[in-house]
Amino acid sequence: MGEYILETSHLTKEFKGFTAVSDVKLSVRKGAIHALIGPNGAGKTTCFNLLTKFLEPTRGKILFEGVDITSEKPAQVARRGMVRSFQISSTFPYMTVLENVRVGLQPTLGTSYNFWRSSRTLDQLNGRCMELLEHVGLAEFAHLKAMELPYGRKRALEIATTLAVDPKLLLLDEPTQGMGHEDVEMITELIKKVAANRTVLMVEHNMGVVGRIADTITVLQFGQVIAEGPYSEVSRNPQVLEAYMGSSDEALAGIGE
Numbered sequence: 001m002g003e004y005i006l007e008t009s010h011l012t013k014e015f016k017g018f019t020a021v022s023d024v025k026l027s028v029r030k031g032a033i034h035a036l037i038g039p040n041g042a043g044k045t046t047c048f049n050l051l052t053k054f055l056e057p058t059r060g061k062i063l064f065e066g067v068d069i070t071s072e073k074p075a076q077v078a079r080r081g082m083v084r085s086f087q088i089s090s091t092f093p094y095m096t097v098l099e100n101v102r103v104g105l106q107p108t109l110g111t112s113y114n115f116w117r118s119s120r121t122l123d124q125l126n127g128r129c130m131e132l133l134e135h136v137g138l139a140e141f142a143h144l145k146a147m148e149l150p151y152g153r154k155r156a157l158e159i160a161t162t163l164a165v166d167p168k169l170l171l172l173d174e175p176t177q178g179m180g181h182e183d184v185e186m187i188t189e190l191i192k193k194v195a196a197n198r199t200v201l202m203v204e205h206n207m208g209v210v211g212r213i214a215d216t217i218t219v220l221q222f223g224q225v226i227a228e229g230p231y232s233e234v235s236r237n238p239q240v241l242e243a244y245m246g247s248s249d250e251a252l253a254g255i256g257e
């Protein structure tokens with residue numbers, strides 16, 4: 001097995017003649033926290049959608065653990081262990097925190113499980129659920145409804161539900177978006193923690209977070225890779241600084257400081 005868990009070559013997505021992702025070569029090292037950054041509209045989310053197969057590439061190839069997954073379906077890719085953490089809206093607001101994680105764990109019961117089986121079937125998952133909640137700092141909130149959680153904790157719950165399937169590669173699109181300082185800290189630490197035994201690929205606007213936890217950073221502009229490397233290099237790259245200059249994105253103002 002090679003050193004990269006995920007590789008793309010010539011990855012391209014055109015929307016009616018507009019190229020949102022252009023000839024992108026990504027190499028995500030196994031075990032790393034890899035950040036994808038770039039100004040608004042640079043193609044980051046489109047890139048994610050291509051990787052998780054929510055969009056068909058116009059051209060190019062995607063390899064996961066050395067296997068060509070370019071023509072696979074989203075479910076197949078998820079089964080291989082590449083899982084995207086969806087937005088907070090993907091949790092069930094009226095279910096408890098514990099029940100939300102239990103839904104994530106249900107596939108581990110295998111085909112013998114049916115939704116209408118006795119609640120005891122589900123209860124056998126509670127131990128594992130609590131372990132997961134412990135891991136993400138949500139144990140004390142287990143019996144609250146998801147909707148009752150503070151914003152940052154909702155994001156932690158969303159990450160916990162993805163961890164239920166023990167992904168090899170976890171994709172996070174702007175995990176600290178819309179958060180205050182304390183929540184940003186909490187989620188940053190959480191990402192570091194969950195990355196201990198897996199690979200994380202994240203889109204992140206907050207340069208403080210990227211600088212602190214990302215091992216490798218790929219910078220996109222107009223759909224193209226303009227720089228790649230550790231924060232210390234990328235943040236001094238003249239092309240990157242220029243890409244961010246005049247950016248209306250305040251969160252990015254920290255780059256180069």
Ligand SMILES: Nc1ncnc2c1ncn2[C@@H]1O[C@H](COP(=O)(O)OP(=O)(O)OP(=O)(O)O)[C@@H](O)[C@H]1O
Pocket residue numbers: 015018019020038039040041042043044045046047
């Ligand atoms: N379905 C679509 N049809 C047409 N154009 C699209 C579509 N999806 C994205 N685009 C365009 O592709 C470009 C890249 O969009 P994308 O959402 O990938 O950027 P981004 O880097 O995630 O931006 P942001 O930082 O704002 O989240 C944008 O110009 C966007 O308008």
Ligand SMILES: [Mg+2]
Pocket residue numbers: 044045046
């Ligand atoms: Mg985006």
